[in-house]
Amino acid sequence: MAIDQLLQAIPLDQLLIQTVNGIVAGMILALVASGLTLIFGIMDVVNFAHGELFMLGAYVGVIVLTATGNFWLALVVATLVIALLGAGIHVIALRPLLGRDPLTTILATFGISLVLQNYALWQFGPVARKIQEPFSGYFTLFYLDYPWYRLVIALLSAAIIGALWLFLKFGTYGIWIRATTQDRVMAQAMGIPVPQVLTAVFAIGAGMAAASGVLFGPLVGVNHAMGVDWVLKAFIVVVVGGMGNLGGSIAASIFISLLESYASIWVSPAQAVIFSFVVLILTLLFRPTGLFVPTPK
Amino acid sequence: MSDTPPQPLITVDDIHTYYGKSHILNGVSLEVGTGEVVGLLGRNGVGKSTTLKTIMGLVRPSRGRTLLEGCAITDFPAHRIARLGIGYVPEDRRIFRLLTVMENLRTGLDRRAVTEARKKELLDKVYAFFPMLAERRNQAGGTLSGGEQQMLAIARAMMLEPKIILLDEPTEGLMPRMVSQIRQIIDALHRDGVAILLVEQNVPLTLDASRRVYIMEKGAVRHHALASQLRVNDAVIHQYLGV
Numbered sequence: 001m002a003i004d005q006l007l008q009a010i011p012l013d014q015l016l017i018q019t020v021n022g023i024v025a026g027m028i029l030a031l032v033a034s035g036l037t038l039i040f041g042i043m044d045v046v047n048f049a050h051g052e053l054f055m056l057g058a059y060v061g062v063i064v065l066t067a068t069g070n071f072w073l074a075l076v077v078a079t080l081v082i083a084l085l086g087a088g089i090h091v092i093a094l095r096p097l098l099g100r101d102p103l104t105t106i107l108a109t110f111g112i113s114l115v116l117q118n119y120a121l122w123q124f125g126p127v128a129r130k131i132q133e134p135f136s137g138y139f140t141l142f143y144l145d146y147p148w149y150r151l152v153i154a155l156l157s158a159a160i161i162g163a164l165w166l167f168l169k170f171g172t173y174g175i176w177i178r179a180t181t182q183d184r185v186m187a188q189a190m191g192i193p194v195p196q197v198l199t200a201v202f203a204i205g206a207g208m209a210a211a212s213g214v215l216f217g218p219l220v221g222v223n224h225a226m227g228v229d230w231v232l233k234a235f236i237v238v239v240v241g242g243m244g245n246l247g248g249s250i251a252a253s254i255f256i257s258l259l260e261s262y263a264s265i266w267v268s269p270a271q272a273v274i275f276s277f278v279v280l281i282l283t284l285l286f287r288p289t290g291l292f293v294p295t296p297k
Numbered sequence: 298m299s300d301t302p303p304q305p306l307i308t309v310d311d312i313h314t315y316y317g318k319s320h321i322l323n324g325v326s327l328e329v330g331t332g333e334v335v336g337l338l339g340r341n342g343v344g345k346s347t348t349l350k351t352i353m354g355l356v357r358p359s360r361g362r363t364l365l366e367g368c369a370i371t372d373f374p375a376h377r378i379a380r381l382g383i384g385y386v387p388e389d390r391r392i393f394r395l396l397t398v399m400e401n402l403r404t405g406l407d408r409r410a411v412t413e414a415r416k417k418e419l420l421d422k423v424y425a426f427f428p429m430l431a432e433r434r435n436q437a438g439g440t441l442s443g444g445e446q447q448m449l450a451i452a453r454a455m456m457l458e459p460k461i462i463l464l465d466e467p468t469e470g471l472m473p474r475m476v477s478q479i480r481q482i483i484d485a486l487h488r489d490g491v492a493i494l495l496v497e498q499n500v501p502l503t504l505d506a507s508r509r510v511y512i513m514e515k516g517a518v519r520h521h522a523l524a525s526q527l528r529v530n531d532a533v534i535h536q537y538l539g540v
Contacts, residue, residue, distance in 0.1 A: 182393045
């Protein structure tokens with residue numbers, strides 16, 4: 001009886017729509033979070049400026065798109081420019097802190113995030129800009145016209161994460177990065193230029209943040225504070241997925257996004273965020289190493 | 298000294314090294330000639346491992362110099378020192394546990410200067426030395442036994458085509474069969490013209506494998522002799538090592 005009522009209260013079509021929504025949002029979140037977890041897992045740096053790299057990526061995308069009208073060019077240029085900026089930030093602000101208390105890197109990246117955010121406000125003003133999606137087409141999902149573009153972002157995010165995984169798994173530099181993660185001292189003794197590897201990792205993470213900024217730009221407005229929300233969610237995902245665990249972050253991104261999608265059937269999307277925090281708190285209480293990692297022995 | 302070769306490969310010149318406030322090395326000087334096997338003996342905690350780490354650039358001396366073929370490398374970062382031809386096999390082996398055997402080898406092998414043909418040659422050589430590594434090339438380093446990890450650590454250092462390998466207690470905790478295998482590897486490397494600076498607790502093995510031996514005490518070299526002299530005069534060994 002009660003189950004019947006519940007099933008009637010949840011229309012199947014809404015459930016399916018929210019599943020698609022959740023997976024799409026989850027893949028974009030996974031792209032932001034995998035940059036964050038890469039930087040944390042390999043460098044032990046909690047990058048509080050990640051959201052600002054995401055935001056600046058979107059702005060570079062706006063500039064290139066306005067100048068050339070080519071969305072894909074904007075995506076590539078933004079990724080490269082922000083990767084370079086990331087390398088610069090690492091060399092100037094983080095490399096000197098190598099070997100110090102990890103807390104110092106939190107202060108440094110937090111400072112950088114304030115500088116970048118206020119730079120964007122000063123440079124671009126408070127009015128949100130819009131990125132035009134590269135194509136506008138819809139397919140019918142029950143009673144909804146669902147934009148193709150959203151599916152394409154999810155697929156592109158998956159492709160970028162997949163490429164990162166292949167690079168880490170098989171490439172020479174991927175082996176260098178994994179060796180550096182496991183034993184920095186021995187990596188150096190094997191001739192691996194560890195400081196340069198760390199700079200490259202930060203640059204890759206920054207580039208991934210920028211790519212997600214451009215890809216996500218068409219769905220939300222581009223403004224100086226757009227990074228804050230996303231990075232907060234990305235942090236939840238990274239903690240829930242297990243700090244530094246790439247696969248865990250992806251699983252957690254989809255899990256959290258689906259949860260929020262389903263929750264917003266009943267409550268407003270703003271309230272649905274509460275569910276993420278509940279998951280975060282429960283994870284920290286009962287499984288502080290992360291939901292998606294094997295129980296440590 | 299007449300038994301010191303005229304053109305040393307490695308020169309350690311009066312190095313002083315601190316860990317925080319504790320003075321670990323108190324003016325260590327030694328030399329290793331090209332292709333020479335040199336032993337470094339001493340009790341636990343006299344600074345043998347720190348000497349190797351200082352040569353490798355993993356620990357910075359506050360005073361003194363280290364030279365490779367007459368060029369100062371004291372201030373070089375460790376990865377440059379490795380690329381210049383110094384291989385390092387640390388005491389705790391430090392295998393990359395989550396990397397496969399092959400990936401462990403590739404950390405040293407994937408250098409721009411090495412052609413594909415040369416890579417294959419080097420791999421074939423270590424696989425001939427250590428057939429076990431060939432069998433387990435796709436297995437994670439952390440799943441190997443202690444002896445196998447030691448073989449991998451030596452093979453990994455060989456990937457750098459080093460002029461010298463710094464071997465830190467390679468036989469520690471190994472079964473006798475493995476110990477004699479390590480002994481054979483040292484000989485094989487020596488025949489290949491690779492110099493070795495061997496830190497060991499196993500005195501008979503060190504005297505047997507080395508040409509010259511340095512004995513350390515309290516952060517400095519106290520005695521230096523040909524291994525052949527020490528083999529017949531164990532009073533010195535008894536005095537410094539208590540064995």
